Amino acid sequence: MTHSHSGAAHRTVAEGAHAPVLELHDVRKRFGGTVALNGVTLSVAPGEVHGLIGENGAGKSTLIKILCGIVKPDSGAIRLAGENYEPQTPRDAKARGLQVVHQEFNLLPFLSVAENIFIEHLPRNLFGVVKRDEMNAGARKALDAIGLKDVDVRWPVERLGIAHRQLVEVARALMTDSRVLILDEPTATLTSRETDRLFTIIDDLRSRGVSVIFVSHHLDEIFRICDRVTVLRNGETVFSRPIGETSHDELVRGMVGQQLQKEMASDTISSAGTETVLSLVNFRHTQSPHVDGISLDLHRGEILGIAGLVGSGRTELLRAIFAAEPPLSGTILRGGKPAVFRSPREAIQSGIGFVTEDRKEEGLILTMPIAANVSLASLSSVSRLGLLDRTMENAMTEKLGSDLKLKYGGPSKQAATLSGGNQQKVVLAKWLARNPQILLLDEPTRGVDVGAKAEIYALIRRFAEKGLALLVVSSELPELMTLCDRIMVMSQHRIVGELPRADFSEEKILTYAYQGERRQTGH
């Protein structure tokens, strides 16, 4: 958490500036019976990096949709560069110099990077044929400008990792001159190294006088990069302050409305036992380049964290253990005995559960009832002779729902109606219904707001106390450091370091993670 980065040099730009470039006054919006925005007031100066924070459902997304012309406000005034601003379409918004890099990616996976960057105004000749050289050169320049030198503009976007795609989106947004650039949770999928790169780009924009609205769940990033921060809660502006005049605690209180972070910080007593429930010996999957593969031991009641940069093979490791992708070689020992899983089914039968990184694509059936999602992995215990027993299924859902403090309208409500945190609880419930001995968690709090995060941490600890062994992958180091008994650091598909709880520090973890990188690029 370095406050020094948002140094005085930048702030003078913001303070020295005159009229605000973007002003919102008492903007309101309802969707049917739900109030999405209940009076948002906001002012962004030229060349200012403005943090926008709030829990899920606080109104950030609606606000962004209004600014980029997807949704029209019910009332309130918006001014951009001193003139009334009422965009009817995203095209209007762009024409007025307001660009958004959305949370969901808008890239076309089978077209090249260059084509994606130029998609809105492909350079073409008299006959409408695309001038490929000009386009590629332009794209090259755009990527170089944001330091993305390791990406070939002719590659299809499909080939890029999620982090690089995000940066290509940024490059595309920067193609046209903009007054205001909105970044909607740009770092959610980035590792610290890529985040650094993004922040350099933001710094550069700031010095060119472009205003940036930066939406993030990560407060340390807000402190690092922002000049000013606005907190939203329940569709209203709670406060808006220069970054130097606020504190971490104040922001969290503003978002949550109460002091919830105590729970997150509380010290834990490790419940790790000595009994080994899962061992990997030279375990490799198809993408793993090293003969030695991965070896590790996981104990009963232990929370073992796996840290590493994006692409270090953390997700692939979990997927291979669970046989979601076929493993290549090596041995899995389950409770000391060799085990071979040919499909997720066999891994599940051996007492393993897997909370995937992508809740919406892999974890939940959003359009189906909550009860159907909870029972999905244990249908045999809510059915007889292949006939579903809805009463048993609802009872199971209600029991697990109250155990996990799930906030829901009822077992028959669609999973899509839940907030991110409650959706994640449904995924947890699905596995707990089977009484597993091992739970693999991939980014367990991605897209989950601060309050729900604390609850999920408490749940994970409680599982461990009851003897469940947990293997947790996370890109958020504070998360791993709060939760885990032990952290292993991965790089280039192998374990490059291991830290017991007493030795936890972000610095040590990152040192390991980058060391591995360097060793790799060395040969």
Next chain:
Amino acid sequence: MKGMSMKLVLRDAGIGIALLLLIVFFSLSTEHFLTPNNISNILTQITINLILAIGMTFVILIGGIDLSVGSMLAFCAVVAGTVLTIPDLSVFVAVGLATLAAIGTGVVCGFLNGWISAFWGLPSFIVTLGMLNIARGAALQVTDARTIYSFPQSFNAFGSQMVFGVPVVFLIALALVAVAWFVLSKTVFGRLLYGIGNNEEAVRLAGHSLMVYKVAAFTIAGALVGIAAMVYMARLNIASPIIGIGFELNAIAAVIIGGTSLSGGRGTVIGTLLGACIIGVLANGLILFGLSDFMRQMITGVVIILAVIIDKYRERITAA
């Protein structure tokens, strides 16, 4: 399931209301529409399409499509017809064996459809397009392109049997609807078909074999084609290798008009029943109305497109 099923009831009710309006309209505007004779006529006419559409519902629910049912119908019919006309068999034995042969042929073709597309991860559109040609060719090959006829008298009589003015073959189709409804809404198997149609990967990672359920859906569709083939033979007293051309499209239309989403995961077999009824009532009513065959075809086309447009809005309502 209360909230969910309420909404589903409302969705189906919409299709039911559309059907009712059509019936009222034709009853008022034509003389013969609401006569017992005409009603049993309509019911007979929709029977085959309904049976095929039940199977199609299973396939479309998992996000697949089966283009081969028309050709498979011909293939099943000529195989069954060959068995049925074996000399010196008692009627009971002959009909029993022929039914087994028809269903067996359908099951084999359906199994191949499902297995090939699941094992190699191919789109079922392509695989069943292949099967469309294979089954048609096989039907022509087996019969040397000849039509089989002179079935036992009692078998032919069965095809036009009535109970209280309702054709027996339609009652069979209704029974199949009831069984399919039970399987889809009350069993683990049905639940997983919906699950696969909505989010295959989530179902796989929850420990279920996608292969089993996909193959089963296509196999069920195949078995129903076999039953439809027997009904066809009993009704028209022939088995020909060139029957059933385009039947797959009518079956798909019934399923879609019935509110099942082409992308899978959403829909009911009750909707399919109503969808098949709408197509049947429309066809019959427009004839009575004095419209030409060509006009009829155009209007049916318009209805299909309308149904999908309405479904778009329904989706929005259920999502809210």
